[in-house]
Amino acid sequence: MALTASSVWASFDRGTSLADTAVRDVSPLLFAALNSHPGSLAARIKKGDPVGNRKAEWVEQALNPDTVTLDGTNANVDGSASNATFAVTSGQQLRLKVGDLLKNKTQNIAEVMQVTVITSATDITVTRGYGMTDGSASHANGDVFEIIPAAQEGSAIGSDRTKARTTRYNYTQIFDTAVQISRTMMNTNMYNVSDEFANSVANRTIELKNRINYTMLNGVASAAASDSVYGSMMGIIPMILAAGDVTASAAATGTNIDSSTTSLTYDALSDLIGVCSIANGNRGGNYVVVTGQAQYENIATWPDGQIRRQYGTSGMTYGGTVDAVISKQGITASVMLEPDVPIGNLVVLDLNRIELCPLANSAMLMYVDDLGTAGNDYKQARLVAEWTLKMHNADLAHGIMNALT
Numbered sequence: 244m245a246l247t248a249s250s251v252w253a254s255f256d257r258g259t260s261l262a263d264t265a266v267r268d269v270s271p272l273l274f275a276a277l278n279s280h281p282g283s284l285a286a287r288i289k290k291g292d293p294v295g296n297r298k299a300e301w302v303e304q305a306l307n308p309d310t311v312t313l314d315g316t317n318a319n320v321d322g323s324a325s326n327a328t329f330a331v332t333s334g335q336q337l338r339l340k341v342g343d344l345l346k347n348k349t350q351n352i353a354e355v356m357q358v359t360v361i362t363s364a365t366d367i368t369v370t371r372g373y374g375m376t377d378g379s380a381s382h383a384n385g386d387v388f389e390i391i392p393a394a395q396e397g398s399a400i401g402s403d404r405t406k407a408r409t410t411r412y413n414y415t416q417i418f419d420t421a422v423q424i425s426r427t428m429m430n431t432n433m434y435n436v437s438d439e440f441a442n443s444v445a446n447r448t449i450e451l452k453n454r455i456n457y458t459m460l461n462g463v464a465s466a467a468a469s470d471s472v473y474g475s476m477m478g479i480i481p482m483i484l485a486a487g488d489v490t491a492s493a494a495a496t497g498t499n500i501d502s503s504t505t506s507l508t509y510d511a512l513s514d515l516i517g518v519c520s521i522a523n524g525n526r527g528g529n530y531v532v533v534t535g536q537a538q539y540e541n542i543a544t545w546p547d548g549q550i551r552r553q554y555g556t557s558g559m560t561y562g563g564t565v566d567a568v569i570s571k572q573g574i575t576a577s578v579m580l581e582p583d584v585p586i587g588n589l590v591v592l593d594l595n596r597i598e599l600c601p602l603a604n605s606a607m608l609m610y611v612d613d614l615g616t617a618g619n620d621y622k623q624a625r626l627v628a629e630w631t632l633k634m635h636n637a638d639l640a641h642g643i644m645n646a647l648t
Contacts, residue, residue, distance in 0.1 A: 265613070270606035272445065273628055276452040277599070284479075284533055284581050285456040291598030291633055297474065299600065300412040303635045307404050308521050309390045310348065311335045313382055314365060320382040329356070329369045336361050340401045344373060344391035352380045355391070387521070411487050414464055415602045415631040416476040418454050420447045423623040440622055444609065447626055451607070457583045459599060459632055464489045476631050479597070480590060480643060487637035499591075499642035507541050507589065507647050509549045513570040515642045519591050520574055528593035528640065530576035532568055538589050538647060539565065539580045551575070591642040596635035605629040 277285050311331040313320065320327050329345075345356045354376045360368035372378025422443045429439050436442050462478035477489050484500065485491035494500075498518050504511045512532065520526050532542075542550060543565045553566040565578040576591065584590065601607075607628040612619075634641070 265611045267609045267611060268604070268607075269444075269448075269609045269626070270601070272448045273451060273607035276448045277455070280449060280452060282580075283453070283456040283583070284579065285452060285459060285599065287531065287579065287594060288459070288597050288599045289594065291600035293603040293606070294415065294600050294631060295603050297415050297602070298412050299415060299631045299633065300410055301633055301635070302408050302410055304408045305406055305636055305639050307338060307406065309338065309392075310387050310521060311338060311345070311390065313384060313386045313388065320369075320371075325371050325378065326359070327356075327369055327371055329358075329367045330365050331367060333364045336364055336367060337402050337404070338390060339367065340392070340394065340398075342393045342395060342398070344393050345369065345388040346391060347380075347382055347386050348389045349386040350380075350383070352382065354378055354380050356388075357393070409487075411489075411635075411637075413482075413489055413631050413633065414474050414476045415605075415629050416458060416462065416474060417627065417629050418451050418458075419625060419627045420451055421623065421625050422447055423621050425621040427620075429622060440624075444624065444626065448607070451626060451628055455599075455628070455630055459630075460581070460583045461585070462632075478632060479592065479634060479641070480585070480588065480645075482632070482634045482637045483590065483641050483643045484645075485637075487634065495638070497638060499639065501642065501644045502646050504644050505646050505648050507538050507644070509545055509568075510571075511644070512542075512568060512589070512591075513549075513572070515591050515644065516568070516570040516574055516576050517572045519593065519640055519642045520572065526572075526574065527595075528574075529595045530574060531592050531594055532576050532578045532589065533581045533584055533592060534578075534589040535582060535584045535586060536580060537586070539578065542568065542578055550578070587645065587647045589644045589647060593636075593640040596640045598633040598635075600631055600633055602629040602631070 274290065277290065280286060312335065314330040314332050320329060339358050339361060341358055341361060343358045345358065346352070347354065354371070355373040356369040356371055356378070357373045358367055359370050362368065422440065424440045424443060433439060458476065458478055460478050460480055462476050463481050464477035465472065465475045477485070484494035486495035486497060488495070499515070501511065501515055516530060519530070520528055549569060550565055551567040551569060553564055567575050567577045569575050605628065607626060610625045610627065612623045
């Protein structure tokens with residue numbers, strides 16, 4: 244459906260004239276709303292530099308994790324032989340060199356194995372019970388093994404570990420709201436409100452923040468807006484499900500998407516946090532668990548060894564709420580109650596890899612039509628903001644559970 248764009252100066256309609264309109268940059272109002280009003284994820288997300296295009300692009304790269312995962316299809320790692328065929332997830336053999344040592348991280352088994360042959364993209368041969376360790380343990384399909392590098396003097400350089408950079412993008416989205424205050428209302432003394440117009444602008448700004456927060460979590464991308472397209476950006480949850488691909492026609496599958504866990508447990512959440520941090524290759528992430536009320540209340544019942552609590556009254560033990568989850572890997576992830584997360588969903592985010600960015604000079608503008616300008620008996624304004632989400636390493640650094648009950 245085409246929109247009427249006559250007399251409007253638009254990015255897609257250059258050559259027309261800009262009407263003589265009073266425009267005020269009121270960005271500080273929205274920045275204050277985004278950063279100072281609690282109870283929304285937007286208050287925790289970094290506000291990035293302005294972007295210069297409706298299609299906001301960025302380049303990202305991932306680190307190599309120093310782990311391999313046992314693929315039990317062809318594995319013989321049950322303690323019955325001193326040498327064993329060790330099948331790893333396809334492609335992970337590039338992380339290994341002959342001589343490297345492997346230790347089971349999932350089960351924390353004391354045994355260390357040594358890689359003696361790398362046969363293919365999946366198969367390697369290991370010697371069991373390296374050094375002083377015992378090689379009689381059984382290792383399970385899906386176990387993750389830490390790589391301990393070991394090399395001979397004068398050894399070869401090995402395979403290149405450089406990872407290709409990836410270009411990702413998202414679209415900016417326009418958010419707007421209107422204020423119309425009659426002349427009579429503006430000149431009527433209201434209890435505790437000295438300026439009805441300014442008061443309404445402040446409240447509408449908070450509402451804009453709420454719209455941005457919901458879209459930042461749940462928005463589905465279409466395209467950059469024009470006079471015939473209602474443009475929209477992709478939010479955090481769809482970005483995780485699509486592995487960072489705005490053009491994806493269906494949800495992707497991956498180790499950071501848990502669609503099987505229906506009842507949230509400490510072990511399941513801890514495993515998801517661990518997968519995100521390990522897949523990152525960076526254990527210094529700023530992790531946060533974001534979920535709705537039902538799962539938040541569930542987490543709050545876990546014992547103190549698994550979560551950290553905060554209390555409303557200093558020194559008292561009542562009124563406690565969840566402050567953080569301490570994963571089995573020793574990673575502390577803060578826990579946040581966010582009503583805009585859909586029921587049945589929980590997301591694990593690395594806040595170091597998420598930015599909420601305005602279009603240049605468009606964090607928030609206010610178009611003002613003062614009393615009498617158009618012959619109306621009221622003062623009106625349109626608040627317009629244009630923002631996008633940059634989510635780095637959506638396929639690796641962040642995770643989701645989307646089948647919780």
